[in-house]
Amino acid sequence: MADLSAIQEHMEVIGADGVHVGTVDKVEGDRIKLTKKDSGAQIDGAEGSHEGHHHYISGGLVAEVEGDKVRLSANADVAVEIFEEEA
Known part of the structure; x- marks a missing residue:
């Protein structure tokens, strides 16, 4: 896993x-x-509704910044x- 502290807004x-x-x-x-x-709603192959709320990605999926x-x-x-859904 990469250093998540290097990840910035936007x-x-x-x-x-x-x-x-x-983003x-x-x-x-x-x-x-x-x-x-x-939050990825327009990716080909994605299923379900991903619009209108926040999504989360596990830091374990980050290869590099x-x-x-x-x-x-x-x-x-x-x-x-x-994606992990917003609670």
Whole structure:
């Protein structure tokens, strides 16, 4: 797992395949909170409704932070399927 303290607000989150997953709202504990308006709802292969609420990505999926991007160890369609929902 990469150093989550390097993750900043408004960074782009991308899958291992380079596909956009979302935009960082903030880091909460060991999870990345994505912005409501941009949380992977438009990814091909994603199922279900991902709009209108926050989603979280486990920090364990972060492969690296490179520049202004957070790269995940999973492809985008897989990452979206394992989003943690806002309570």
